[in-house]
Amino acid sequence: MIVAMTGISGNMGREALAQTLELGFVERVKVLLTPKKRNDKLLKKLKKAYGGRVEAVRGRISDASACGQLVEGADIVVNMAAVIPPRSDKNANASYLCNQIGAMRLADAVASMPKQAKLVHISTVAVYGNRTMQHPWGRVGDPLLPAVYDHYAMHKMMAERYVIESGVEHWAVLRQTAMLYDGIIFANISDGLLFHTTLNGPLEWVTARDSGYLIKRIIEREHGGEIENFWNKVYDITGGHMNRRTGYDTFADGFSIMGGSPKAYFKPNWCQTRNFHGMWYANSSLNDMFGYQRESVAQFWAAIGKKYAFFKLARILPPSVIGLFVFRRLLGDENAPAKWIKQGNIGKVTAAYGGMERAHALTNRWDKFTLISSKECGGNSECPAAEYSDMLLSHGYDESKGEEEWTLEDMNEAAAFRGGKCLSKEYSAGQKLLWQCSEGHTFMAKPYTVLGAGHWCPFCSPEPWKYDMLAKKSPYIAQVWYDSHDKSENFSYWFDKEGNACIERLPEDEV
Ligand SMILES: [Zn+2]
Known part of the structure; x- marks a missing residue:
């Protein structure tokens, strides 16, 4: 079997590549790498580890001829290329070229092959837009309402639509949920993006390792001829009931390895109150098919605490010092809601808080801010579709019918x-x-x-x-x-x- 992959320098792609190469029947993985210097090093490393089993095509996904070269001879193509926030917030054009145009070029390349590959396209939970505890449970078929000003979500939405409507004979769109990866803390303490998270919003996490394992399992079961029913549908990549949190819980999990907490490090009004994305999933059909959910949020953070023991050093500092030096300085970042308030950016503040007045009225005291616990809302429920069916969104037709009816x-x-x-x-x-x-x-x-x-x-x-x-x-x-x-x-x-x-x-x- 020959597999083609994009986005292998990203967190999901790195895992998907390594785990796919564990499969003996995979003769070769063709990977698309942009001509960046950083990728020269990566390629050297891959060649050393895997020899001829990894073949690189150098070029951009927005380049039709690079896509053509990549998919030539492939049995399965996995598109994990993405320009994600915060980069997509700062560079709309890079997001457009990779997330939308690139996905279109790749689908076109697959559709024009004499013998078509099967295309697995990774989309995102961001296409659904903001959720609150009034409707935390989501599923495929729910309305797509990418957050206002979110280039990433908008381009990803247009891309997956193109894949679904394209002439590709076998495709699957997988909407990736919030993903945990080893560098997540470092990536998030350098940008105001951290405060786009709504404290009371639902989030369901999956690790990059399990996401890569999902790709491996798809390839494995496709090779076994076992998944004819899988193709030509959209799925959510879900994390499972053990990985359902709120925004606040997530901060609490992450900061606990430094011996701290959100309450010690920042103020509730630093986070926007809407216009984010994330949900809990009412079903996990993808896990039922591929059994990829292995790692819990708790296990993940425990492993991070061990791997990066220096986070423990933070414990000797008073939390207020970390709050000041790590988090307060982020308030001045162009991507921080607090900065938008200061600048009088009415568009961004209205999208994020419901208006300047509301943003100013939001309390900066944790004792005055109501936190909703995920447990109270049934976040730990194993079978949400049955228990919370009255909270599901309507799709406006008789859903008890199958597509064939x-x-x-x-x-x-x-x-x-x-x-x-x-x-x-x-x-x-x-x-x-x-x-x-x-x-x-x-x-x-x-x-x-x-x-x-x-x-x-x-x-x-x-x-x-x-x-x-x-x-x-x-x-x-x-x-x-x-x-x-x-x-x-x-x-x-x-x-x-x-x-x-x-x-x-x-x-x-x-x-
Ligand atoms: Zn219209």
């Missing part, structure tokens, strides 16, 4: 729930249909893209972000949007050409 009626029902219409008058399984959104845009999409995967109008969903307006017409969006937004809000958010965050209240007649 769908009819035009289901399409009409689903479209109406999204504030639009299905304009096609005939339904034939898998064939693209003509749809119309609440704003009058028309677009073609497969039934599965809409009903199964949660995509809707491609003209409405990217910039400018107008969810306030769309929610007024779409019960599908409204059911989750108003968990963290007021019905009185009616904003349009966008970036100007210089990359400044802009906001404007829409006139009521646009409602």
Whole structure:
């Protein structure tokens, strides 16, 4: 078997490559590496460890000819390339080229092979947008509402849609959840991104090791001819009930290896209160299929504490010193919500807190701030779909039907729930249909893209972000949007050409 991979210098890709090479039947893994110097070193290391079993194609994923070279002769292609936050926040173009255009080029390259490879495309939980404890449980088919100003989520959403709609015969889209990797503390104490986390938001973690193991298992079971049912669907990569936390719990876990806590290191109003992403998963169909969930958050942090024993040194310092030198200095970072407040960046502050007034009114005292514990909300429940079914979002059609039983009626029902219409008058399984959104845009999409995967109008969903307006017409969006937004809000958010965050209240007649 020949496997092709992108993104192997990333945390998931590194694990996926190493673990895939444990499979004896994998003759060769072709890897795409950008022409960066850092990658010369990486390639040398790989060659030393694996010899001819690793073959590098040097180039960028946005380059069609590099993609063509990479996928040539491959049986499975795994796209793990990503420009993630904070880099994507600072460089929208890099995010666009890698996360969207790159994914499109790769899918095109696969589709144009005489004998097509099967494509595993890694997407992200960020496509779902913000969740609170009103609807912590999520699943594939829920509305896709990438956070306002989040290039990464927007580009990843457009990319997975392209894969689903492409001419690739066998594809799978896997939406990766929050991922723990060995360098996570170092990566997060250098950017204001840390404070984008909502303290009371649901997060379900998986480790990079288990994510890599998932890829290995997919390749292994595909080789055994065991997973025909797996292909042509979207999945969430989930972490399991032992890995469900809130934002606050996550900080508490991480800081405990330094002998500290969020309460000792920072203030509750340093974190935004909405416009983040993360959820708990109502099912774990991917784990049922591949049994990849092995590592718990608790085991992960225990291992980190051992590996980086110097974190223990932090224990001899008073927590206030760490708070001051590690965390308080992040408040001045361009990516920190506190900086946006100081700068009077009304767009970013409104997206993150619901307005300048609310941001100023938020308490800086932990004793005045209500923390929700994940246990109280059923975070530890092993079988959430059964226990919390009344908290699941509706997808607007009879979900007890399997995809093979769908009819035009289901399409009409689903479209109406999204504030639009299905304009096609005939339904034939898998064939693209003509749809119309609440704003009058028309677009073609497969039934599965809409009903199964949660995509809707491609003209409405990217910039400018107008969810306030769309929610007024779409019960599908409204059911989750108003968990963290007021019905009185009616904003349009966008970036100007210089990359400044802009906001404007829409006139009521646009409602
Ligand atoms: Zn539209």
